[in-house]
Amino acid sequence: MTTGNDEEKGKVLRGRAAAVGLNKNQVVAAAIAQIGEKGLAAFSLRELARKLGVSPAVIYWHVGGAKEDLYAEISASITGTLSEGLDADMPWDDRLRQVFLKYRELVHRHPAVAPLLGAQMKSNGVANLDWVETILSALHDGGYRGDALRPAFNALVGGLAGFVTMELAPPPVSKPDSEGETWQDLFAKRVAQTDPELYPLTAAALPEISNRIFVLRWQSGAEIPYNDSFELLLDLLVEGLKARAPAPPS
Amino acid sequence: MTTGNDEEKGKVLRGRAAAVGLNKNQVVAAAIAQIGEKGLAAFSLRELARKLGVSPAVIYWHVGGAKEDLYAEISASITGTLSEGLDADMPWDDRLRQVFLKYRELVHRHPAVAPLLGAQMKSNGVANLDWVETILSALHDGGYRGDALRPAFNALVGGLAGFVTMELAPPPVSKPDSEGETWQDLFAKRVAQTDPELYPLTAAALPEISNRIFVLRWQSGAEIPYNDSFELLLDLLVEGLKARAPAPPS
DNA sequence: ACCTGAACACCGTTCAAGT
DNA sequence: ACCTGAACACCGTTCAAGT
Numbered sequence: 407m408t409t410g411n412d413e414e415k416g417k418v419l420r421g422r423a424a425a426v427g428l429n430k431n432q433v434v435a436a437a438i439a440q441i442g443e444k445g446l447a448a449f450s451l452r453e454l455a456r457k458l459g460v461s462p463a464v465i466y467w468h469v470g471g472a473k474e475d476l477y478a479e480i481s482a483s484i485t486g487t488l489s490e491g492l493d494a495d496m497p498w499d500d501r502l503r504q505v506f507l508k509y510r511e512l513v514h515r516h517p518a519v520a521p522l523l524g525a526q527m528k529s530n531g532v533a534n535l536d537w538v539e540t541i542l543s544a545l546h547d548g549g550y551r552g553d554a555l556r557p558a559f560n561a562l563v564g565g566l567a568g569f570v571t572m573e574l575a576p577p578p579v580s581k582p583d584s585e586g587e588t589w590q591d592l593f594a595k596r597v598a599q600t601d602p603e604l605y606p607l608t609a610a611a612l613p614e615i616s617n618r619i620f621v622l623r624w625q626s627g628a629e630i631p632y633n634d635s636f637e638l639l640l641d642l643l644v645e646g647l648k649a650r651a652p653a654p655p656s
Numbered sequence: 657m658t659t660g661n662d663e664e665k666g667k668v669l670r671g672r673a674a675a676v677g678l679n680k681n682q683v684v685a686a687a688i689a690q691i692g693e694k695g696l697a698a699f700s701l702r703e704l705a706r707k708l709g710v711s712p713a714v715i716y717w718h719v720g721g722a723k724e725d726l727y728a729e730i731s732a733s734i735t736g737t738l739s740e741g742l743d744a745d746m747p748w749d750d751r752l753r754q755v756f757l758k759y760r761e762l763v764h765r766h767p768a769v770a771p772l773l774g775a776q777m778k779s780n781g782v783a784n785l786d787w788v789e790t791i792l793s794a795l796h797d798g799g800y801r802g803d804a805l806r807p808a809f810n811a812l813v814g815g816l817a818g819f820v821t822m823e824l825a826p827p828p829v830s831k832p833d834s835e836g837e838t839w840q841d842l843f844a845k846r847v848a849q850t851d852p853e854l855y856p857l858t859a860a861a862l863p864e865i866s867n868r869i870f871v872l873r874w875q876s877g878a879e880i881p882y883n884d885s886f887e888l889l890l891d892l893l894v895e896g897l898k899a900r901a902p903a904p905p906s
Numbered sequence: 907a908c909c910t911g912a913a914c915a916c917c918g919t920t921c922a923a924g925t
Numbered sequence: 926a927c928c929t930g931a932a933c934a935c936c937g938t939t940c941a942a943g944t
Contacts, residue, residue, distance in 0.1 A: 427927090428927085428928090447724075450916085450917065450918085451917085451918065451919090452916080452917065452918080453917095460928075460929090461928065461929050461930070462917095462918080462919085463919085463920080463921085463928075463929075463930085464927080464928060464929085466918095466919070466920080467926090467927065467928075468927090471833070471919090472918080472919075473918070473919095474697075474828050474829065478828075520775075521771070521775040524774070524775060524818070524821060524822055524825065525770075525771040525774060525775040525821055525822070525825050525826075526825055526826065526828075527825045527826060527827045527828065527873070527874075527876055528827070528828040528839060534871050535850065535854070535855050535858060536855075537871070538855070538858050538869075538871050538872060539854075539855045539856075539857055539858050542857040542858055542861060543857050546857055552861075552864065553864060555861055555864060555865065556861075556864050556865050556868055556869055556885070557884050557885040557888045558888070559865070559869050559870070560869055560870060560882055560885030560888075560889075561819075561885050561886075561888045561889035561892060563822075563869070563870045563871070564818070564819035564822050564823060564870060564882065564885060564886075564889065565815040565816070565818065565819050565889045565893075566815070567818070567822060567870070568774070568814070568815065568817070568818020568819045568820070568821055568822045569811075569814035569815050569818045570818070571774060571775055571818055571821055571822065572774055572775070572813075572814050572817060572818045572821065573814060575774065575775050575776055575777045576775075576776065576777060577777045577778070578724050578728075578776075578777065578778040579724065583721075589778060600785065604785070604789075605785050605786075605788070605789045606789075607789055607792040607793050607796055608785060608788050608789050608792055611792060611802075611805055611806075614802065614803060614805060614806050615805065615806050615809070618806055619788075619806055619809050619810055619813070620809070620810060620813045620814060620817070621784045621787070621788050621813070622788060623777075624777075626777055632810055632814065634807050635806070635807040635810030635811050635814060636811075636814075638807045638808070638810075638811045639810075639811035639814065639815045639893075641896075642811060642892060642893055642896035642897065643815075643889075643892055643893075643896075645896065646891075646892035646893075646895065646896050647892065677908090678908085678909090700935085700936065700937085701936085701937065701938090702935080702936065702937080703936095710909075710910090711909065711910050711911070712936095712937080712938085713909075713910075713911085713938085713939080713940085714908080714909060714910085716937095716938070716939080717907090717908065717909075718908090721938090722937080722938075723937070723938090907944100908943105908944090909942105909943080909944085910941105910942080910943070910944100911940100911941095911942085911943100912939105912940090912941095912942105913938105913939085913940085913941105914937105914938085914939085914940105915936100915937095915938095916935105916936075916937085916938105917934100917935075917936060917937095918933105918934095918935085918936095919932105919933085919934095919935105920931105920932085920933085921930100921931090921932085921933105922929105922930095922931095922932105923928100923929080923930085923931105924927105924928080924929070924930100925926100925927090925928085925929100
């Protein structure tokens with residue numbers, strides 16, 4: 407994990423270094439910005455370097471060894487503030503709600519980065535120990551101890567963080583086809599033409615569900631957020647865990 | 657969506673074409689195999705072409721326009737069998753369980769492809785209309801109609817499919833660092849050294865949670881599956897939806 | 907209809923060399 | 926300590942041309 411960048415301690419910058427004067431935080435911030443503009447799929451280290459007015463090798467010097475390490479830094483920088491400003495003086499079930507509502511809010515602030523958090527395993531775990539402890543502590547207060555802690559934790563995190571990952575799954579890079587129609591156009595048409603004979607319930611529910619449920623949509627949660635669906639999920643989980651607590655709450 | 661390949665209708669293959677004789681299904685199958693071996697991050701169209709003993713351009717001819725279209729074909733080919741062999745003569749809640757247990761089983765058969773299903777929006781929706789109808793129909797029978805259908809559907813699919821996406825999030829491409837240690841080694845050590853002063857609950861629960869909960873693991877669900885956590889989640893959702901059905905079940 | 911071969915504009919990553 | 930510049934081995938995608 408040697409990145410060469412050991413925090414600012416009033417270093418004297420000399421020569422060319424002084425003129426450029428980049429640090430890891432700036433590289434990470436610029437990367438997040440670029441991903442936000444062009445999307446994760448189109449993100450490139452060389453383009454990032456160009457934007458920073460710097461040689462590609464500089465990225466490698468500031469961040470660890472590879473593109474994947476930059477991704478890990480990005481994840482860490484976003485989840486780093488996850489446990490800040492939480493109110494610990496609430497009933498355990500409300501604390502759980504608070505934690506995951508905040509998680510969703512944070513990720514929604516950087517929707518393009520969501521796949522990194524949800525679909526990649528490397529996201530510097532140390533930064534998240536506070537978060538884990540917070541959740542375990544709420545569960546503990548709710549009566550979950552020993553063996554019961556693990557499945558409860560996983561059901562919550564997997565279900566809720568997983569929801570956000572799917573909600574913010576990026577749409578395809580939209581280039582119009584030969585007839586000038588985008589994938590969005592085509593998909594919207596297909597959904598509208600759902601055969602009522604074959605799929606009676608789907609067809610009947612179209613006004614309510616078209617572009618607003620997971621499989622039948624052509625815009626991501628960054629454009630059409632799933633607030634109430636997430637809150638229902640959160641409610642089902644927290645209330646359910648409350649109802650079947652293996653030990654009396656403390 | 658012109659792919660040039662309009663299903664086999666007893667075509668007479670001539671010249672070089674006869675010798676190679678590739679079709680879309682074979683390309684997709686080979687791609688799935690290759691992703692399974694080397695991982696999604698390392699997947700390349702050129703390598704796929706080499707493996708098939710064919711020029712790179714051939715992939716473009718059989719599949720639509722770009723790499724993303726191949727991904728969509730892969731997703732479709734995997735989710736295509738999702739609604740096969742389902743037992744429709746069960747209570748609605750058991751039907752829901754069946755659907756999502758099958759979803760997880762299917763994706764676990766191709767863990768490396770999981771990010772496509774969970775973290776990319778383009779996965780040819782038409783193939784999944786059966787699946788959507790199945791879920792809507794179960795919910796309908798459970799008393800969910802009109803407005804209530806959408807959030808219930810989204811909570812289920814987002815929570816459960818999202819869980820599987822996170823469960824199977826791929827680990828980093830493991831190359832040992834300068835001291836010959838992999839990311840897995842380093843991460844395992846860090847977790848083991850969790851400070852009991854700062855994180856008392858986490859430290860105390862380590863034997864139960866180390867490498868077995870979402871944030872504190874270094875192996876994916878492909879190696880260490882989260883069966884009971886998924887079943888807990890499924891149970892909380894289905895039981896919860898049952899308890900708060902807006903209309904009497906039919 | 908299906909495939910080749912070459913070409914174009916890009917990548918990620920490494921490394922010796924500069925200040 | 927921080928950065929440049931060039932080099933290497935790869936990509937995805939397109940297109941004219943072959944059979």
